[in-house]
Amino acid sequence: MKKLLIFLVAPFLLWGCEENISNTDNNPETIKIGGIAPLSGDGATVGLMIQNVTNLAIETINNDGGINGKNIEILWEDGKCNPGDSSRSTQKLVNIDKVTAILGGVCSGETLGAAPITEKKKVILLSSASSSPEITSAGDFVFRTSPSDNSQGSILADYANKNFKKVGMITEQTDYSIGIASTFKEHFTGEIVEENYLPTESDFKTRITKLKNENIEGVLLIPQSPAKFEILIRQLQEQNWDKPILSNEIVTNTEVLKKFSDFFVKVSYVGAQFIVPDSENLNTFIDSYTTKFGEVPIYTNYVATTIDAVNMLAKALKEVESNDTEKIRDALYNIQNYEGFSGNISFDKNGDINITHSLFSFDGEKLVSLDEK
């Protein structure tokens, strides 16, 4: 019984100690920030790339003298592309490591899982890849440098309104995909046949068979990761799919598209993308990334938004010269017309960025903008 009592009481005692222990380093030599990204699982393709880009961008800042002489130190946590793991990671970063800002999450679920915690503790949460529309209203301390899916879902719906009366929609059950799907549903005036799947599934044959019987004129695929997109496309091809395919911006790298180029040319493909301007700075960064990590980063647009996120945070930290997160927040809101890697950018009153998606088709070799046609 005594032992049981000790076990019951010990956590509370330790909890009480925690505040005192971690408050001892009041004058740190470095500025600690946190990083949340999917470092394992489906989302790791994007997550690891963003981790590398962030590290490289921070290294560059530190080599140039850091933040008023202090170096930035980033502590990474695996958000595993879901709200649960992300909120656990955030708790650790916020309560134990006492970070002033967190770069991340990458998946929308991660950012949405982290936001309530950072908001309560007044910690800056700056995502460079999350795009769920819900993040717009996630809090005052939440920012992002990538566009919201609102623009993605609505331009896809505009395109569908012009071309189709009835479409099929296959959505992965994740915050990111559902976000796009709901915006699309809001704006599309025709009829939608909805099919969903969980992230753990990879057999879509029956859903495709069902859609083929529904007299639809096109299908919108909203997967969370390029890997799932590839499986979906392969099974569509196996089922002799012959209707146009629309998709979210998941396939920025044309490698997946090229694997099925004959199929895409036959059925026609239209995808939403946000493309960053081709700049010398970006190319230099990509070159140094390639030499350092031995591979070319696959999502150029997210490379740009991630560098911007790091640089904008650094700019705000430099201006504020303290750990006062409310001042850092105001400094971030005050950044207007910043010449970043992803264009001339500013945050709006919700912490969203002023860049949008546009539509592209695939001609068998490369993505072609539909606006220019």
Next chain:
Amino acid sequence: MWDSIYKLTLVIGRLIFPITTFILIMIFGLEIFSFLETKATIIPQLLWNGLVSGALIALVSLGLTLIYSIAGFIQFAHGELVALGAYSFMVFHKWLNWEILPASGGALFFVILVGLLLEKFFFRPVSQKDSMIPLVISIGLSMGIQSIILIIFGANILTMSNNFSKSHSFFNNTILATYPQILTVALSIFLMISLILFLKHSKIGKSIRAVSSNRAVAETFGINVNKSLQWIFGIGALMAGIAGICLGFEQNLEPLMGVHILIKAFAAIILGSIGSIRGAIFGAFLIGVSENLLVGLGIIPSGFSVAIPFIILILMLLIKPEGLLGKRFESLRQ
């Protein structure tokens, strides 16, 4: 007087089920018929999809049920043998550029080896102990193997070559099937039949059945129990390996692929009756077909398809825990 009333209630009791069914069919029959008519064109394809997924589940559930009937516990690391089959095939075929047949041979050899080693080093030392111990060991092994796959291959989804994903149409274009799918179904059926024949007629098969029905008596008759165990783990691993290769072609490779199919296989053996070969096959196809039909006909929203095996599992455990083809649990326990 009371006697005739009793008889009457018996007769009514016996008739009540067929009569209500008849009335229900009379009322809803037309609607069901017209509903099926609108979907008639896709039903063959749905059945085929179900058959493919059933065949894959059956390959896994057979090994699971065999191990249960001999060793007396559910081998949770069995799903990882599926994943190992798929990954080792990919190593031989894609990384070492072997042809498909030698690559499959290599992968199956590797999986059987792993299966036998697991048996020798982890399950045989505790084979006389309470069945809880090997069960817990198998859960640990499952996590261990998953982690090893994660360390070596990473968490990314890998895809096998897609040279075969061209489909061919059969029966007036009502069914579209790829060669790997046809091969999966054919192999699965062939293996089921040979397994049943093997257990029925070969000497080792007979000794396996003897051990399964009463271990102690079989031992006193001089049957080598350890040898039967080895055979069972070998056969189970072989089937899991084949399932893994087929699954790799059919879907994709990810570290948790074994767990996803093991859950379905687990539901299948409980549905069919745990420890029974025919039950495992029957349960596997029932789950595969019902999953695809229910989603394909729109009876269940597609987001719930993963839940179907669990729903079947829970209903079965509540209503008929001994399984569709099973005897009462008590007699199995003995």
